[in-house]
Amino acid sequence: MQEKREADAAQLLAEGLGRLGIDCPGQRLEALERYRLELELWNRRYGFVKAEGGQLVVRHFLDSLAGLPAIAAIRPRRTVLDVGSGAGFPGLVLALFLPDSSFALLERSARKAAFLGNVVVLLGLRNARVMQQELRGLEERFDLVTFRAFAPLARELPQLRRVLAPGGHVAAYKGRRERIDAELAEAGLASGQAQVLPLEVPFLREPRHLVVVAQ
Numbered sequence: 001m002q003e004k005r006e007a008d009a010a011q012l013l014a015e016g017l018g019r020l021g022i023d024c025p026g027q028r029l030e031a032l033e034r035y036r037l038e039l040e041l042w043n044r045r046y047g048f049v050k051a052e053g054g055q056l057v058v059r060h061f062l063d064s065l066a067g068l069p070a071i072a073a074i075r076p077r078r079t080v081l082d083v084g085s086g087a088g089f090p091g092l093v094l095a096l097f098l099p100d101s102s103f104a105l106l107e108r109s110a111r112k113a114a115f116l117g118n119v120v121v122l123l124g125l126r127n128a129r130v131m132q133q134e135l136r137g138l139e140e141r142f143d144l145v146t147f148r149a150f151a152p153l154a155r156e157l158p159q160l161r162r163v164l165a166p167g168g169h170v171a172a173y174k175g176r177r178e179r180i181d182a183e184l185a186e187a188g189l190a191s192g193q194a195q196v197l198p199l200e201v202p203f204l205r206e207p208r209h210l211v212v213v214a215q
Contacts, residue, residue: 009036009053016062016202022069022097031096031123036061038122039087042115048087058203064090064148066199067173067210068097074144074169074212077101081142081163083135083156086112090148090173092119095128103128104142106135141165148173153211154186161215170213173199180209189213 010033017024024032036056043049043056051059071077071094078101082091085105095103105120105128107113113132120128131138136159145160145168153172160170174180177196184194199208 009057012054012057012203013061016057017065019202020062020065020068020200022065028096032061032093034122035088035092035096035119038119039115043087046111046115048112048115049089054203058201060087060089061093063173063199063201063204063208064093065097066201066208067171068094070197070199070210070212071144071146071171072098074171076143076165076167077169079142079165080104080144080146081106081138081140083145083147083160084108084149084151085116085130086149088116088119090146092116092125092128094146095125096123099127101127101144104140105130106138107132108134135159135163138163141168143168145170146172152186153183153189153213157187157213161213164215166215168215170211172211172213174209174211176207177209180211184211 013032040052049060080101080103082103082105085091085107091103091105105116107116110132113130116130141163143165145164180196195212197210199210201208
């Protein structure tokens with residue numbers, strides 16, 4: 001039964017990539033699978049995410065990858081900070097597909113940071129590093145800051161913008177448009193100051209968006 005569940009999840013991941021139109025050579029798909037299996041292993045003990053099998057694939061892997069085309073088009077993005085990286089979403093997944101960007105995975109939890117470091121080594125990712133610390137103590141600057149399920153925009157936008165390099169952007173994975181509009185209004189962002197891009201996540205019947213805010 002366990003073997004069938006793993007096979008079904010692997011097939012779902014491959015099919016989802018196809019629906020997203022993302023080119024994924026065998027070696028990269030194999031790396032995604034190694035990452036997924038490693039997360040399943042750690043998740044049983046530590047409960048990093050509340051999903052497994054197909055739900056893990058859809059709600060975390062495919063959700064992160066749905067924003068890939070939009071994020072790949074952002075310039076500059078030589079350096080990327082993934083805030084509150086947790087189990088590696090979206091930063092670790094994006095790092096696999098954007099080898100021309102250098103990713104810093106920011107995570108305050110020692111346990112999650114240890115997991116992220118383990119996966120970086122396991123996959124041989126040369127363009128990703130783990131930073132175990134709080135955002136407020138960070139002094140580096142980055143071209144692009146990403147986050148997913150981290151915090152409301154209004155609360156953290158000043159700190160996120162603080163770590164942006166000149167000409168940088170914040171890219172936030174969000175859900176319902178009504179909630180996004182409320183967050184943008186609370187953050188004092190007028191129409192035109194943020195792009196709200198709809199995302200189609202394969203097999204997910206929930207609204208998803210990518211919010212891109214310039215410095």
